[in-house]
Amino acid sequence: GNELLDLERAKSSISVEKLSDYLFGHELIAKRDQILEILQSEKVFDKSQNYTLGRVEKFPLALARAKKLRQLKVKHNWSYVEEAIAQGLVGEPHPYGLHASMFLVTLRDQTTPEQQEMFLKKAENYEIIGCYAQTELGHGSNVRGLETLAIWDPSDKTFIIHSPHLTASKWWIGSLGRTANYAVVMAQLVIDRKPYGPHPFVVQIRDLKTHQPLEGIHVGDIGPKFGYNTMDNGFLLFNKVKIPHSHMLARFSGVDPATSKYIRPASASLVYGTMVFVRSHIVFESGSVLARGVTIAIRYCAVRRQFQDRDAQDRAGEQQVLNYTMVQIRLLPLLAATFAFHFTGKAMMALYEANQKRMLKSEKPNNETNRTAGPEELNPVTDLLADLHATSCGLKALASTSAGEGLEACRRACGGHGYSSYSGIGSWYADYLPTLTWEGDNYMLTQQVSRYLLKSARSVLQGKAQNNDTCKILKQFLERRDMGAAFDILGKDEDIVSAFAWRASFLTFEALKHRDEEKQSWNSLLVDFWRLSTAHSQYLVVKNFYEALHDKSMGEALDTETITLLRQLFRLYALHTLENEASEFYTSSAVTVRQIQLARTKAVMQLLEEIRPHAIRLVDSWRFPDWQLDSSLGRYDGKVYEDLFHRASELNPLNALTIDPYPDSEVMVKRDGRDKMGAKL
Amino acid sequence: GNELLDLERAKSSISVEKLSDYLFGHELIAKRDQILEILQSEKVFDKSQNYTLGRVEKFPLALARAKKLRQLKVKHNWSYVEEAIAQGLVGEPHPYGLHASMFLVTLRDQTTPEQQEMFLKKAENYEIIGCYAQTELGHGSNVRGLETLAIWDPSDKTFIIHSPHLTASKWWIGSLGRTANYAVVMAQLVIDRKPYGPHPFVVQIRDLKTHQPLEGIHVGDIGPKFGYNTMDNGFLLFNKVKIPHSHMLARFSGVDPATSKYIRPASASLVYGTMVFVRSHIVFESGSVLARGVTIAIRYCAVRRQFQDRDAQDRAGEQQVLNYTMVQIRLLPLLAATFAFHFTGKAMMALYEANQKRMLKSEKPNNETNRTAGPEELNPVTDLLADLHATSCGLKALASTSAGEGLEACRRACGGHGYSSYSGIGSWYADYLPTLTWEGDNYMLTQQVSRYLLKSARSVLQGKAQNNDTCKILKQFLERRDMGAAFDILGKDEDIVSAFAWRASFLTFEALKHRDEEKQSWNSLLVDFWRLSTAHSQYLVVKNFYEALHDKSMGEALDTETITLLRQLFRLYALHTLENEASEFYTSSAVTVRQIQLARTKAVMQLLEEIRPHAIRLVDSWRFPDWQLDSSLGRYDGKVYEDLFHRASELNPLNALTIDPYPDSEVMVKRDGRDKMGAKL
Numbered sequence A, B: 001g002n003e004l005l006d007l008e009r010a011k012s013s014i015s016v017e018k019l020s021d022y023l024f025g026h027e028l029i030a031k032r033d034q035i036l037e038i039l040q041s042e043k044v045f046d047k048s049q050n051y052t053l054g055r056v057e058k059f060p061l062a063l064a065r066a067k068k069l070r071q072l073k074v075k076h077n078w079s080y081v082e083e084a085i086a087q088g089l090v091g092e093p094h095p096y097g098l099h100a101s102m103f104l105v106t107l108r109d110q111t112t113p114e115q116q117e118m119f120l121k122k123a124e125n126y127e128i129i130g131c132y133a134q135t136e137l138g139h140g141s142n143v144r145g146l147e148t149l150a151i152w153d154p155s156d157k158t159f160i161i162h163s164p165h166l167t168a169s170k171w172w173i174g175s176l177g178r179t180a181n182y183a184v185v186m187a188q189l190v191i192d193r194k195p196y197g198p199h200p201f202v203v204q205i206r207d208l209k210t211h212q213p214l215e216g217i218h219v220g221d222i223g224p225k226f227g228y229n230t231m232d233n234g235f236l237l238f239n240k241v242k243i244p245h246s247h248m249l250a251r252f253s254g255v256d257p258a259t260s261k262y263i264r265p266a267s268a269s270l271v272y273g274t275m276v277f278v279r280s281h282i283v284f285e286s287g288s289v290l291a292r293g294v295t296i297a298i299r300y301c302a303v304r305r306q307f308q309d310r311d312a313q314d315r316a317g318e319q320q321v322l323n324y325t326m327v328q329i330r331l332l333p334l335l336a337a338t339f340a341f342h343f344t345g346k347a348m349m350a351l352y353e354a355n356q357k358r359m360l361k362s363e364k365p366n367n368e369t370n371r372t373a374g375p376e377e378l379n380p381v382t383d384l385l386a387d388l389h390a391t392s393c394g395l396k397a398l399a400s401t402s403a404g405e406g407l408e409a410c411r412r413a414c415g416g417h418g419y420s421s422y423s424g425i426g427s428w429y430a431d432y433l434p435t436l437t438w439e440g441d442n443y444m445l446t447q448q449v450s451r452y453l454l455k456s457a458r459s460v461l462q463g464k465a466q467n468n469d470t471c472k473i474l475k476q477f478l479e480r481r482d483m484g485a486a487f488d489i490l491g492k493d494e495d496i497v498s499a500f501a502w503r504a505s506f507l508t509f510e511a512l513k514h515r516d517e518e519k520q521s522w523n524s525l526l527v528d529f530w531r532l533s534t535a536h537s538q539y540l541v542v543k544n545f546y547e548a549l550h551d552k553s554m555g556e557a558l559d560t561e562t563i564t565l566l567r568q569l570f571r572l573y574a575l576h577t578l579e580n581e582a583s584e585f586y587t588s589s590a591v592t593v594r595q596i597q598l599a600r601t602k603a604v605m606q607l608l609e610e611i612r613p614h615a616i617r618l619v620d621s622w623r624f625p626d627w628q629l630d631s632s633l634g635r636y637d638g639k640v641y642e643d644l645f646h647r648a649s650e651l652n653p654l655n656a657l658t659i660d661p662y663p664d665s666e667v668m669v670k671r672d673g674r675d676k677m678g679a680k681l
C-alpha cells in the first residue's frame, strides 16, 4: 500500500498545503490539529468498538462522549466553531445535539428579555437540557397540520398542553428520548375555541432531580434507526399539562393575559433567516460530507490493484483500479462536486451574512414588533431574503441528495471491502441520510423553489422584475429567446454557465405556461417543478464554482497549475452534469445534440485523464485526519490490508466466541473469551 | 389507517388472488402459509429485537435460528424450495448460508464419485459444515490473481496449502468466521514450480470436536459490516497445511499421483452453467426483493396524509401522499419494475433449464472427461449457453442495481418514518446491497456483456451470425439502418420493444467501430461498454415483459381488466426508462425528440393516473405476510401509527435506561430496568 500512495503524491506537484489553506484557512487547520490531540488523549473517544455495539450499549457511550465534549469546551473555553470542529472529529451524532442547536437557537431568537433570563441562561449552562419538539407521529412537513394543542385558559392564565390523538404524539425529537428535561413544543394555540396556528412553548418534561417524566407526560425513545443510533430521538404525549403564561415564547407573537387577545406577529423575517442559515449550512457541509467518502474511495482505488490491462502486451502487473475509466467516471465527478459544493456553500453563507447585517440595520429605526411588512416591490431587504430563501431550498435539496447518493457510490466503488464497516463509509452514509429528509424533504423543497421562480417569471413579464440574479437570467433568456442560444460549451467556460442559465430559464417559462396559460393543476406539475428546481440549482452551483475560480483571492493564493486543475474540475462537474441531463439541454436549444455527444465522448473523458494524476493530492487537500475517517481503506499511508487484518483479528469481539456448529446441539456459544480479549479491546 | 386501505382495496376490482396465483402458483402460496405457521410458533424466530441487537448478540441468535431451520427441515422433510421459503420468511442471512449453498453445490458438481462418498454425504448431514473460500484480501474479481498456493508434493502425494502473503488471506468467506469446520479453498495449483491456475481443494480447518482451528490455520470473523451481520464472513490463512491427494476436487481436472502430470479440464460448461443459474436466480429474486420495499412504501403512502391539495377549493382535508404525482413517479415505475423483473427472471430460469436438459442429453453419448470442446460454430448447445451467459451477466447487473437503488427510493418516499428501523426497509436494503458486488461486480459484468455483443456484431457482419435473439436484432438493425426507424412508441407496444432493440444495436455497432476501426483502447471504452450493457439489458427486460403479456397462459388465467393493467405497467416501465435514457434513444434515431417529450409529459403522467387506483391491490398480489415484512409502515391493515407507537414504547429496550443528563456528572445510567422490561421483550 504505502509505496503506491507515495508514488501518487510524487506524480503531482500541486501544493496540498496551499490549497487547503486557501479552502479552509490556515488557522482553522492548526486549531483542528490542537483539538485532535486533546480528543485522542481521552479514552472515552476510543473508536475501536463503534461499529460493533448494539443500540443499548451505543447510547450511554455516546452520552459519555457528549459530556466529555462539554467539559472540554468549558475547560478550554472553546468557541462555537471549535466545538463544532471537535464534534466533527468525534464524528457521531450525540445526545446533546438538539439541545446545543435548535433548543438554544430557539431560546435565543424567539424569547423576550425576561424569558431569556428565565430559560436561556440555565440552558446555556446545561442546568436544563432541552430539545425542539415540532414533528409529530402524524405530521412532519405540514407544520400547520400539527395536532398538539395549547389551549389558553383565562381563568388561571395558563396554557393547557394536550395531545388529543395518538398521531399528535411528538415524534423524532432529537435528544428527547432519554436526555432532555425541557422541550420547546410547537403546539396549536387555541383561544376561546379559535385556533391560531402553531406556536412555540417551553415545557418541562422531566424532573430535574430524579429525571422521571412529570405528571401527564408520556415520553421515551422512538427506537432503532437506519443510522443516528447514538441519538435518542423521542416521542412525547401530553395529558392536559398546565404551563404558565410566561412559557409561551413571546418575542414575535403572544396572548395578552389581561384581554386574552392574540398578539399578531409583525415580521417573521428573522425566523425565516434561521431557515436560510440552516439550509445554507447544509449546502456548505455537503462538500466535506461527500469529500470524506471520496477521500476514502480514491485512496483505496489507488492502492487496490486488480487485473492486468486488457491491451497490455506482456505481464505488466495488475492495474490500480483508479486507472480504469469506469472507476474514474464514478469517482472524479464526485471529487469535482466536493469543490463545487464547497464554493457554493461558502458563497451562500457570505450572502446570508451580508443580508443579516443589512436587515439588522434596516430594522433598527423601526419598532420591530409593530412594523408591518411593506409591499414586496418596496422592500429590497426582504426581497433579497426571498431570493436567498428559494436559492437555499433548491441548493439544500440538490447538494444533500448528491452527497448522500455520492457516498453510496463511493462505497460501491470500493468493491467488496466497501461493504465492511471498516471502510468507514457505511455508517457515515447512514448517519447522513436524514439530511435529505429533514429541514424540508428534498422533493418538497422543489415546490418552494418553483413557486418562487414562477413568481419571478411573472414579475419579469410584467416588467416589474427585481434586481437579483434570478430575474436577470430570466430577462436575458427572454431577450435572446428568438435568436437562439449557440453557446460554445466546449470552448468557453462562461458559456457553460450561460447554458445552465438558459436551460433553467427555459424550464421556468415552460412551467409558467403550463400553470398560467394552460391552467394545469399544481399537482400535475410537481414532476416538472422538481426538474425545474434541480435545473436552477445546478445552474447556481456551476455559476458559484465559476465565480470562485475568477475571484481575485484565488489568483493571489494559488499558483496557475492548481487553478488550472480546479478549472478542470469545474468543467468536469459541469459537463458531466450536462451530459446526464442532456435531454433538457437540447430541448431548450441551449446546446446541440452534437455538442452533447462531444462532451460525453471527448471532453469528459479527456478531463478524467487530466485530473487522474492529481486525484490523491486533491483528496489530501481536504485534510481529513485518519482518526476522523476511521477507515481501513482511506488511511493516509495506504496500509489498507494491514489495517483490515488488524481490526478483524485483534479488535473484533465476535472472534472471542467459540460456537457449537452442529444443528442438533442446543449449545450456541461453547466459550466466550471476551473477558480475556477485553485487555486488547 | 385501517379504513384508508379498505377504501383503496374497494376502489379496484382486480383479483389479488388470481393475479398472485398466476405469478407464483397457488400451491406455493398455500405451502408458504403452512410454513409461516410453523415458524411463528417457534420462539427463536421472534423478531421483536432484531433491530436493536449488537453484532455479538445478533450472531448466536442467528445461529440458533439456523439450527432450528435445519431441524424443522429434517422434521417436516422440506424440499429445497420449502427450505428456501422458510429462509425467506425468517428473512436474514444465517451462518449455515454458504454451507447450504456454495459448499454443497461445489461438492455436488465438482467431485468424483469417491469424493462424493468422502465429503458430500457428511456435508448433507451437517456432520461437517463448510464454506466456499475463493476471495482473498487482495483479490476478488480477478480470480486468476489469487495467491493462495496448493503445491503438489510428489514425495508424499500431498498438496501443501499455503498463504505466501497477508493479501493471500481468504476474506469475506461466508460461514467461515465462526461456524465452518471445512472449506472448499480455491488455490493456485503448482506442480514442479509451474502454476496451473486456481483449483478447488477441500480443507478441514477446525477440529470436529473442540471446534478449535487446526494447526497451521489462522481463521476468524472479518468484523462488522454495513449489513449481513447475522453472517460470519471470515478470513483464513494457511501456514503450509498438508492435505492428501484425494482432497483436490477432481471431476474436471486433477493431478495424476503416479506421474505428477496435470490432467486438463475437458469442458467447463457445467461450471459455467452454475454461474448462469446463480445470476438468473438473482434476476428472478430482484423482483420480489424490490417488491418488499414497494409494498411497504405504497401502503404507507396510501395511509399517510399530508397537506391539502393546493388547488383544492375548501377544507378538503389532507391528501394521501400517494396522490401527489411526485410520489407516484418515484414509486409506480418501481412497482412496474417488480413485475418486469419477475417475468424476465422467470423466462431466464426457463431458458436455463431448457438448456441444461439439452446439454445433459448431448453430453451423454460422450465420455465427458475426455471430450474436447468443438469449434464454436458447430456447437449450438454451448452457443446458446454463451448467449445465456452474457444475458444473465447484463441482467444480473441491471436488476440488482435497480432493486438496491429502488429500495432506498422506497425508504425515502416514506419521509421521516422511512428512517426508522421499524419501517422494515433499511435493514432489508443493507442486507441486499452485497448482491450488487458479488457474483460479478455490476460494473465489471458489463464488460463481459459488451465483449459478447461485439463478438456477435462481428459475426453478423461476417455473415456467420448464430441463430439467437441477439444476432437477430443486430441483423434487423443493419437491414433498416439506412431507412431509419420511425417507431410508434406511443401507439404500439411492439414498437416500444423494437425501439429498445434498435438503440441497443446502434450502441453495439458504435462500440464496434470504436474498437475495431478506430482501434481505441479497451480501457477508454469502459464507459461506453457500461452504457451498452445497460441498454441491451433494458431491451431484454422490456422484451420479456412484453412476451409475458402475450403468453397464452396469461390470457387463460387472468381477466382482461388485469391484463390491461399489466400492460399499463409494461408501458410505464418502458416509457419511464426511455425518458430517463432519452439521449441515447434520439441519438440512435430510434425515436424523435418530440416523441420523448410526449412520452414524458403526457404518456407517463397518464399511466400514473391509470395505475394509481390499483396500486394497493397490485402490491397485495405480491402476498407478503406481515410477519415477513416486519414493518410498521407496510402492515396489511394500515395500522401504521399504532404499530410504531407500540414498538417504540413497549419493545424498545433503550427506554429501560434512566440516565443522568448533566455534563458534570460521571454517572451515565442511573437505572437499568431491562430486567423488569424483559418480561415484555
Ligand SMILES: Cc1cc2nc3c(=O)[nH]c(=O)nc-3n(C[C@H](O)[C@H](O)[C@H](O)COP(=O)(O)OP(=O)(O)OC[C@H]3O[C@@H](n4cnc5c(N)ncnc54)[C@H](O)[C@@H]3O)c2cc1C
Residues within 6 Å of the ligand: A098, A132, A133, A134, A135, A138, A139, A140, A141, A142, A171, A172, A173, A174, A228, A233, A434, A437, A438, A439, A440, A441, A443, A444, A526, B304, B306, B307, B321, B324, B326, B327, B412, B413, B414, B415, B416, B417, B419
Ligand atoms: C433522524 C431524524 C431526526 C429528526 N429530528 C427532529 C427534531 O429534532 N425535531 C423535529 O421537530 N423533527 C425532527 N425530525 C422530523 C423531520 O423534520 C421530518 O421527518 C421531516 O420534516 C419530513 O416530514 P415527514 O416525515 O412528515 O414526511 P411527509 O411529509 O410525511 O412525507 C412523506 C412523503 O410524502 C411526500 N410529500 C408530502 N407532502 C407532499 C406534497 N405536498 N407534495 C408532494 N409530495 C409530498 C414527501 O416527499 C415524502 O416522500 C427528524 C427526522 C429524522 C429522520
Ligand SMILES: Cc1cc2nc3c(=O)[nH]c(=O)nc-3n(C[C@H](O)[C@H](O)[C@H](O)COP(=O)(O)OP(=O)(O)OC[C@H]3O[C@@H](n4cnc5c(N)ncnc54)[C@H](O)[C@@H]3O)c2cc1C
Residues within 6 Å of the ligand: A304, A306, A307, A321, A324, A326, A327, A412, A413, A414, A415, A416, A417, A419, B098, B132, B133, B134, B135, B138, B139, B140, B141, B142, B171, B172, B173, B174, B228, B233, B434, B437, B438, B439, B440, B441, B443, B444, B526
Ligand atoms: C457480504 C459479502 C459476502 C461475500 N461472500 C463470499 C464468499 O462466501 N466466498 C467468496 O469467495 N467471496 C465472497 N465475497 C467476495 C465477493 O465475491 C467479492 O467482494 C466481489 O467479487 C468483488 O470483488 P472485489 O472485492 O475484489 O472487488 P474489486 O475487483 O477489487 O473492485 C474494486 C473496484 O474496482 C473496479 N474494477 C476492478 N477491476 C476492474 C476492471 N478490470 N475494469 C474496471 N473496473 C474494475 C470494480 O468495479 C470496483 O469498483 C463476499 C463479499 C461480500 C461483500
